[in-house]
Amino acid sequence: MTNLKAKSESRDDDDDDDDEAEGPDGGWGWVLVVALFISTSLVFGLMRSLGIFFVEFVQYFQESAQAISWISSTGLAAQQFFSPLGAALCNAFNARVVVMMGGFLAGLGLILASQATCLVHLYLTMGVISGLGWGLVFTPMVATVMANFTRRRTLALGLGFSSIGLSSFAFNPLFQLLVEMYAWRGALLILGGLSLNIVPCGALIRPQQRVKPPAQVDSESKSSSCGDVLRRVSSYLELSLLFERPYITYTLAVTLFNVGYFVPYFHLVAHSRQAGFSEYQAAFVMSAAGAADILGRVVSGWFSGLGHFRLIHLLSLWTxxxxxxxxxLPVSSLSGSYTALMAISLLYGFCSGALTSLVFAVVPMIVGVERMMGGLGLLQLIESGAGLLGTPLSGLLKDITGSYLASFMVAGSFVILGTLTMTTLPHYFSCTDPPHPQRRSLHDKDKGLHPELEQMNHKTAE
Structure with a gap:
């Protein structure tokens, strides 16, 4: 009887472990999906619609397209550059406070930008301050939603990210109307007020009890030396991932995507107006792409959840x-056909929406759920350089050639190059997913930073 009871308890414990590993799949998580829906619309939906201000800034400041492009690219790069900071602060403290602070900074940057008198002012406000706020919002919100779902993770992300397409559809004509009614200064002031709505979205995150690893508690009780601080920072940032080939390969692929992915959202409106279409026709092209983006995110999330194909293969298809x-995109408008431009814009919008949720859903499959927050932060940091250079490169090519043809050709080439890079991932051509990474302790992370020492310890144990 004792043996049977012990086996039963052991089996129950195993079941509990399996449930814990699988994680929840709904409940309060759906409330967080709504919060993600709103916050992402006020981050990337707003960021995608800044092309309306591009033309206004060129006319007001009398600067080149390359110089104006640095405004949006600085904000995008800052959002990605500060994402590890947001992840580390969440690992160390509380995701709720971090997201609420990010929402405040996002709104503050746009409010201050409404008073800009030079481009440097816009770089610092719309770029650095708002970008910092976006960095503190996006990664913690995504990781929080992913932690609340397992089987429906891709669908939850698809629904949460669908707001980006919806806001792109709504914001472009809205921003154009605001600019006409209040000029660009008044429009930015209103957008700053809208961005403050991220603060209550962050308040919906439930604070969780954090249990410190024994090794960390011991180190704190013994001393506060520089080595202890560095190990703690390393654990919060998950720096050991930088020594793992699958993560580095995947990060390189996403970085190449990032060079060209945002170019249409910043320059398609200007290209459409250069092609001879009216202001509202140009704005509606982006709105149509945003509507297709919504459909792409939902369809991709639903289809990925069916499990017929590996997520990495679906991501390669969409990218x-x-x-x-x-x-x-520029080829379709060479003949002056608005219908052709609209058709290609719809197809691009669908594919760009379909790939977005998959980019993040693949991360826990590579690094494990436990290191997902740090993995997302580092991913955003590394790709920030591409986001910083992508749109200025596009603007430079336009200044040199006089049109956006070369800009879009180079942007698309980078996205395709990133797709080819993904094919070098281990087990890429396998029909089944490789085993998920196992849970690693803080001690394991420290060993991951010193592979030779890890091998020596393993030999000694044998």
Whole structure:
């Protein structure tokens, strides 16, 4: 009887471990999906619609397209650059406070930008301050939602990210109307007030009890030396991931995507107006792409959840098609056909929306759920350089050639190159996913920073 009871208790414990590993799949998580829906619309939806201000800034400041492009690219790069800071602060403290502070900074930057008198002012406000706020919001919100779902993770992300397409559809004509009614200064002031709505979204995150690892508690009780501080910072940032080939390969691929992914959202309006279409026709092109983006995110999330194909293969499909359609955007308008431009914009919008949730859903499959927050933060940091250089490169090519043809061709080429880079991932051509990474303790992370020492310890144990 004792043995049977012990086996039963052991089996129950195993079941509990399996449930804990699988994690929840709904409940309060759906409330967080709504919070993600709103916050992402006020981050990336707003960021995508800044092309309306591009033309206004060029006319007001009398600067080149390359110089004006640095405003949006600085904000994008700052959002990605500060994402590890947001992840580390969440690991160390509380995700709720971090997201609320990020929402405040995002609104503050746009409010201050409404008073700008030079481009440097816009770089610091719309770029650095708002970008810092966006960095403190996006990664913690995404990681919080992913932690509340397992089987429906891709669907939850798809629904949460669908707001980006919806806001792109709504914000472009809205921003154009605001600019006409209140000029660009009044429009930015209103957008700053809208961005403050991120603060209550962060308040919906439930604070969780954090249990410090024994090794960390011991180190704190013994001393507060520089080595202890560095180990603690390393554990919060998950720096050991930088020594793992699958993560580095995947990060390189996403970085290449990032060079060209945002170019249409910043320059398609200007290209459409250069092609001879009216202001509202140009704005509606982006709105149509945003509507297709919504459909792409939901369809991709639903189809990925069926499990018929590996997520990495679906991601490769959507990124390859997105790169192709970016290259076709200027070609479709060479004949002056608004219908052709609209058709390609719809196809690009669908593919760009379909790939977004998959980019983040693949991360826990590579690094494990436990290191997901740090993995997302480092991913955003590394790709920030591409976000910083992508749109200025596009603007430079426009200044040199006089049109956006070369800009879109180069942007699409980078996306396709990133797709090819993904094919070098281990087990990429396998029909089944490799085993998920096992849970690693703080001690394991420290060993990961010193592979030779880890091998020596393993031999000694044998």
């Amino acid at each position: 390859g098609l997105a790169g192709l359609f970016i290259m076709l």
